[in-house]
Amino acid sequence: MPANIEILSSTDIDLRELAADVVARAIKGGATAADAVVREGTEFSTVVRMGEVETLKEAGSRGIGLRVFLGKRVASTYSSDFSNEALEHLVRGALDLAKITSEDPCAGLPDSAELGSLPGELKLYHEDVYSLPPEQRIEYAKRAEKAAFDADPRIKNSEGGAFDASIGRRVLANSLGFVGDYQRSYCSILSVPIAQDENGAMQRDFWFSAARSLARLESPESVGREAARRAVRRLGARKIPSTKVPIVFDRTVAASVLGNIFDAACGDLIYRQSSFLADKLGEKIAGEHVTIIDDGTMPGGFGTTPFDGEGVPRRKTIVVENGVLKSYLLNTYTARKLGLTTTGNASRGLAGNPGLSEGNFFLQPGNHSQQQIIAGVKRGFFVTEFLGMGVNLVTGDFSRGASGLWIEDGELKFAVEEVTVAGNLKDMLNNISEIGSDLEFRSSTACPTLRIDGMTLAGE
């Protein structure tokens, strides 16, 4: 059985000191400003298939990224090696590299006054994700798979059950004196069963539960049962003739559409004129009942952190209020490009300039259950899965492969596959005719069930 994960993590270096030290070295080397991010994490994962352990993986890793400014020039370097020699190389490399980049009037760290960290307990770290003994972790994965088999005799095969746990720590320091760090934990259970009908046709689906604390994870049994239900209902799927009907989007696919809206509202696409939401601030872009919020402050949230990738506190931003576009999502650079203020949405990998990431991004729920929404559709298509990435954020054109269930007189009738749903995000936002009451966060982007009218289903 695997050893305790702790043994693979390195706790021998003070990461806050390390980050601050690298920033100081950069300043000493001639940088006018700098920031450094240090990441350290451990992971454990196991996959059980057909009742037997298939893979066990555990490891720890770390990395450091440095960004330096020479006036208005910027460059960055990263390394997985924390030796003194490697850190010297990191600093020298960044300073050399910055000499070849261009003066960019908007480049720079956030203003001092913008830096900070959310106060209070954000509930991002729970030691219990590693509290299970190794045998129990494997048992969780086994139970998630077995529950799917037990749920329905048509579950004949499986891509397995899985249990994952991880802990990550992140430190950010900059030359304005900011040093912050936080630790986050994560665990998840997954079940991926395969259903087979009497003709041998197979359908796969999955379900999962994820949480920052083991205590908040759903039971492996409920995950396995739901996965089986989703796989079995796809059996007998057929292609249907092309038509224009109301489309009801299940929560997971609705969240995917909402993810497109997030991307389109990000400052980098806006200043590059690469989004259909460019120049639309203050305009009505969606139905009156549509309100979209990014909230990076929700305790325990998958998208919550005390500060963003530049050391700016996460915050709550109303992006769309009653259909009106109220705010873009910005980091320091994109805010300066647009003459606005950062919304604390900077993301930061080890390499390159900060990008943009959501806090907890969601569409405000409505009043009806999913069942009520489906019941209100005479003829329509309930989409449960997308295939492919056919979304053009410049134009809003949307065309994705889909599978799901046909709705007839308010009831789910039969499974549908090998069709596409297509429209334009601009129209889709205006044609959201129903919003479910069933908002639930399974990742940092969440959306209730949506009904959208006017889209085209392409099939036979």
Place this chain on the structure above:
Amino acid sequence: MTQNQILFFQKFGITPNDLQRYLGEALSAGGEYADLYFEYLTSTSISVDEGIVKSASQGISAGCGVRVLSGERTGYAYTDDLAPEKILRAARTAALIARGPGQQPIEGFKNAEAHQLYQISSPSADADIAAKLELVMRADRAARAYDPRIVQVRGVYADELRQILVVGSDGTFASDIQPMARCSVVCIAKNDKSTAKGQAGGGGRVGLEFFEAEKTPEYFAQDAARQAIIQLDAREAPAGEMEVVLGPGWPGILLHEAIGHGLEADFNRKGTSAFAGLIGKRVASDKCTVVDNGTLPSRRGSINVDDEGAPTQNTVLIEKGILKAYLSDKLSSKLMGLPDTGNGRRESYEHIPMPRMTNTYMLAGEEAPEDIIRSVKRGVYAVNFGGGQVDITSGKFVFSASEAYMVEDGKVTAPLKNCSLIGNGPDALTKVSMVGNDLQLDEGVGTCGKDGQSVPVGVGIPTLKLDKMTVGGTAS
């Protein structure tokens, strides 16, 4: 010693004795096979946006992954610290997948025979950064000069040098130094009515000279600008089943999604692929012969040895419509009794290898491309694509056209807005009725994702006609 072995043996102080010791530790709980994967990766990226160099970054990542196989079970651990005690610790962790008396690795290693596929004078990673920057600036200038309606240009030059050493308890000993370089351009065009995007790029396991001599930054920039301008006037794509003609090259993503993933041995071993049990059966029209070839010089999907130390191969997947082979790695070949086709690949030392494609393409047929277009009454001619995706269990796959045209009465007419094409893998290729004589491979931008792991791949087709495929537009 090769340059690579010097890196790992001298820089990291690893000796052949150490390797034996790590493998011994990995097999200490009774595993049947163990391997070590050492990786040292350097990468550079420069981007030009709005005419200025906004971003430049360089980085190094290094580490070692230890894998232990025991029946169908895999134990895996990795470390980014190459100190002996850390590697031993990872080996002990991975070892615990097995339960039984300790095994010993074979004494001594045998150097795998490897191809010499990267024909470059010096890797791009070693080239002067200013020379790389000049390439991106040239791309920027060329895109802007193409048409005044081009309002935004973003160019990126990225390269990496991956040095790997793979040693196995069966005596496997292989090393490789894998260069990669890519230049890509995204353009936004705008007129009083609409805004549109075009993108292009390419490269491969090539040096800087490739972009000077063969495919210049201007070539990619003008192509991206051309696509953006064309898209300004695009009209709604049709919805429903119709004839589809795919242009040569990158539209070969059809093969990658429709059949490639479904033929990866792991899915077939587990019976989860729509292609399971179809070897020897017809899965395409007799005009179709499809190979996965990891041995093409300089291609993005090519490697001298795979990430398990096996030399890559040219594997015939479909011969005249009949399914011939699966793509295999060590584990699946052992469990299925199939040859190892050298397709065991992984994203990095943090990842477990699995069967992956290399360069997947269809051999040329006999038709002239213009005859293929001329044969279409009403359909779609798609020449550029974004990405694609497949559900290997149901066999359904999608790929999204970023440049496509209507074909009416044998003539290419209006450009179409982005739309997805959807089909069913096991029978999509049975609808191939014409195969062009113009086989092309893609420019070298493809990245394939599977189980959260990304690896570079290539695709290619000659011009193809499918008699029936569903086009996911909005117009009737």
